[in-house]
Amino acid sequence: MPSQSFCDHIRWWFCTANPECSPRAAITAITILLYISIVLLYALCYVPMVFEKPCRILDKALWSLCRTIGYLLWKICCTSRATEDNDTMKKHCRQNRY
Numbered sequence: 001m002p003s004q005s006f007c008d009h010i011r012w013w014f015c016t017a018n019p020e021c022s023p024r025a026a027i028t029a030i031t032i033l034l035y036i037s038i039v040l041l042y043a044l045c046y047v048p049m050v051f052e053k054p055c056r057i058l059d060k061a062l063w064s065l066c067r068t069i070g071y072l073l074w075k076i077c078c079t080s081r082a083t084e085d086n087d088t089m090k091k092h093c094r095q096n097r098y
Helices: 013-017 023-045 047-084 086-095
Strands: none
Touching: 023 047
16 A cells, blocks of 8 residues: 555644645744734724723713703703792702702
8 A cells, every 4th residue: 555645634724733734824824813813912902092082082072962961951841840830840940959
């Protein structure tokens, strides 16, 4: 029985660990793993620093907008009802002020 090549019988992705079987696959696998690890490090370490300030500014703007809308709705609600029935609604608005 003639001898056969070991690499011809095993054609899995495990063969990329042996550069003698398929050097191109080994180089490609190492390159992809290196690229993925660099991208993960970049995403975990640098991206949060870059996006932190714009997210804080957006958060403050949205919070201020919600507070302003809430205040205006409260003001409209209490003022319009207070003109209808001055005594009870003014008293109600003063008691429920935050």
